[in-house]
Structures are given as C-alpha cells and as structure tokens.
Amino acid sequence: MSSAAAPITAPPALAGLLSQPGHADWDEARRPWNLAFDQQPAACAHPASADDVVALMALAREHGLRVAAQGTGHAAGPMGPLDGTLLVRMDRMRAVTIDPDARIARAEGGALWEDVVAGAAEHGLAALAGSSPDVGVVGYTLGGGLSWLGRTHGFAANNVAAIELVTADGRHLRADHEHEPDLFWALRGGGGNFGVVTAIELRLVPVTEVHAGILWWPIERGAEVLQAWRALTASGVPDALTTVGRFLKFPPIPEIPEAVRGKSFVVVEAIHLGDAAEADALLAPLRALEPVMDTCATIPASQLAALHMDPDHPVPGIGDGFLLESLPEEAVDAFVAAAGANSGFPLLSAEVRHIGGAFGREHPDHGAVGAADAEYAFFAVSIAPTPELG
Numbered sequence: 001m002s003s004a005a006a007p008i009t010a011p012p013a014l015a016g017l018l019s020q021p022g023h024a025d026w027d028e029a030r031r032p033w034n035l036a037f038d039q040q041p042a043a044c045a046h047p048a049s050a051d052d053v054v055a056l057m058a059l060a061r062e063h064g065l066r067v068a069a070q071g072t073g074h075a076a077g078p079m080g081p082l083d084g085t086l087l088v089r090m091d092r093m094r095a096v097t098i099d100p101d102a103r104i105a106r107a108e109g110g111a112l113w114e115d116v117v118a119g120a121a122e123h124g125l126a127a128l129a130g131s132s133p134d135v136g137v138v139g140y141t142l143g144g145g146l147s148w149l150g151r152t153h154g155f156a157a158n159n160v161a162a163i164e165l166v167t168a169d170g171r172h173l174r175a176d177h178e179h180e181p182d183l184f185w186a187l188r189g190g191g192g193n194f195g196v197v198t199a200i201e202l203r204l205v206p207v208t209e210v211h212a213g214i215l216w217w218p219i220e221r222g223a224e225v226l227q228a229w230r231a232l233t234a235s236g237v238p239d240a241l242t243t244v245g246r247f248l249k250f251p252p253i254p255e256i257p258e259a260v261r262g263k264s265f266v267v268v269e270a271i272h273l274g275d276a277a278e279a280d281a282l283l284a285p286l287r288a289l290e291p292v293m294d295t296c297a298t299i300p301a302s303q304l305a306a307l308h309m310d311p312d313h314p315v316p317g318i319g320d321g322f323l324l325e326s327l328p329e330e331a332v333d334a335f336v337a338a339a340g341a342n343s344g345f346p347l348l349s350a351e352v353r354h355i356g357g358a359f360g361r362e363h364p365d366h367g368a369v370g371a372a373d374a375e376y377a378f379f380a381v382s383i384a385p386t387p388e389l390g
Helices: 026-030 050-063 113-121 137-142 181-190 219-233 276-287 301-306 329-339
Strands: 043-045 066-070 085-089 096-099 104-108 160-166 172-175 196-203 209-218 241-249 264-272 297-300 317-324 349-354 376-383
Touching: 026 043, 050 066, 050 085, 050 160, 050 172, 050 196, 066 196, 096 113, 104 113, 113 137, 113 301, 137 181, 137 196, 160 181, 172 181, 209 219, 209 276, 209 301, 219 241, 219 264, 219 276, 219 329, 264 276, 297 301, 329 349
Parallel strands: 043 085, 066 085
Antiparallel strands: 096 104, 104 196, 160 172, 160 196, 209 264, 209 297, 241 264, 241 349, 317 376, 349 376
16 A cells, blocks of 8 residues: 555646556556566656656645656666655656767657667667666666676766756756756766756767677586686777676576577677677687577667567566676686576576776766776576565
C-alpha cells in the first residue's frame, strides 16, 4: 500500500498528469523497468513539458511531498523507499533533435538511447550510449555513462554541452559552462538529485562504422580464455579497442535463441574504432584459442546497441558492480572460481570490462565524475523471480 495519507487534490491543469492509489492505471504508472522492485510512491506524475514539471514542483511543495524523477526505472533499486514521494515519470517527454553541424543531440528528459542513436546515425554521427537501447539518456548520463566508445571519448557525462532542469524551488534553469557552472559541474556525474532534468544536450562523435562482435567458448574454458584476455588488455592495446571478458548462463526459456538456450559460455566482446585488419591483428591471440562462434564484423555503429544482448523488455533483476585498479592473474582465478563452470552461483551474467584510456584522463572541463582511477569495471547480474528476492 502507498504511504500517502490522503489523495492529492490537483488543479484541473494537472489532474490528467497524476496517477494515485486506487486509480485504474496505478499499477502501470508506478511500475519500473526492473520488476524486482515494487515502487510505492504517494503519487506518480507524467509531465509532457517543462511547464508541467514546474507546476508539479509547486504541487509537491503544497502537499509536503518529496520529488523523485525517473526515466525508465532500470535503476529503481538505488532510489530506495518512496514513502511520501511524488514520483515524476518522464515517459511523455521523449523528443530528440539533432544538429548535425554542431554535432549536438538535444533529448528531452524521458528520451531513451534508441531515440538518440537512431537520429544521430542519420547524419553519420554516434552518441556515447550504453549497452541497452531502452535505458533513459538522462539517468545514464548523469551517473557517468560507460559507453562502448568511451576509451576514446571518455564518460558520457563529460560530453554534455548543457542541461535544462527544474529545481526544487520551481526555477527552470539552463546549466552549462557559462550559466550555473557549479550546478553544471555537479550534475555531470553527481546524479539526479539537483532537480528534474527536462532536457539534455549531448556532444556527438563522427563514427559511422565499427568492427565489433563476440568470441564464444564453452564455459569450461573460462580460466584459459580470461587469462588470455587479461594478458591482451594488459599489453597496451590502443584506446580504439574496448573488450569485455564475460560469463553468460542462459536460462532455458523460450525467449532465448535456441542455439544458446540453457547453455553457458565464456565470451569476449570486442569493439574497435578502426579497420577490420587492425582489429583482426589485435584479436589474434584470442582467435588462436579457437572460439566455437565468432561474430566479429564491420557493422553500423547504431547496431552496437544489440551487442551486449541486454533484455529488451522489463525483467526482474538484481545486480551490482565496482571498479578495479588492476587485474592480476590471481583476480582472474578468483573471478572464475566465483562465476565460472563449477561455481554453482546463479548468475545470469558476470563481466569485467576493460576501461582505462580516456576514462582515466582528467580535464578541467570535466564534471563531478572526473576520471576513473581504474583500468577495469566489474558487474554481475542475476534474475530475481520475485520482488522479495530483489
């Protein structure tokens, strides 16, 4: 049950934007993308404009409610309990415009990466998107943003040109290097606690094609493959190459392609911003291990959205991660023991991504996320069949 003491009385202009306990659409309105979390705010709001957000802030102050903004709810867990909170769902604000001359994408607060990637690709440009096309642009970017292109171009947060937001006192501001510079610094990596972002302007990069794909082996070869991958990443590979060492354990469900359904693998995902010949030379030590499948090919940059095979529909999941300053052989052994063939641990995916490169380079124009003092990032996720297991 919601913790709201009484229904919220809203002026007619806002009534159609609110959903409250007892409304027919309540369960749909409050449901996050990650179904492991049962959100119970006092009310949900679905603004269609920045003016709506300003009015909703005033309504929240009038009723003594906290305000939390949410794009998709992929990261619903860290929001914590929503008692006494007006949850502002941004799903009605998804407009995207591309300025190909300035190489800038302007995305409204509820835009998804698939909205930006498709628009940018029409002009031979690419965005510093993540691995899931249905993740919200704003939430991902304000948290830092680890893009497949980031070893060359850095964090997504540090490639933001401007942010428009409504603050808690109802002001609609534009923050950039010249306007509200301290707020602009804090927003880029500090998360979404400084207001409700209504639009964000992102710098695009001139990338049309990449050489990318996945090398697959049976999970029993985990130690051999991941030690070879570790040696490759430690050998001084160019920033143009990004790779991920990963364990995948596919559940035996119809939604999974038959070729991999119910099977487990160790894989290396590879993305190279260069020609195929250079990519082939870099990946040669891994190909010498004779993968059972090799999908590496030159593809449009927009197709990177499918590389990581993230779910394309809401699912219940629980995951966590951390950064690693280095990855010695002993760490790979521990990774194999914890998540490999004989671990018995019910992980759907466990991965180590090689970061470094531009992720680790400071610049005076950067925001709060700065640079990562780490060469690798670890993340693991599993299915949570019920909210209690989340």
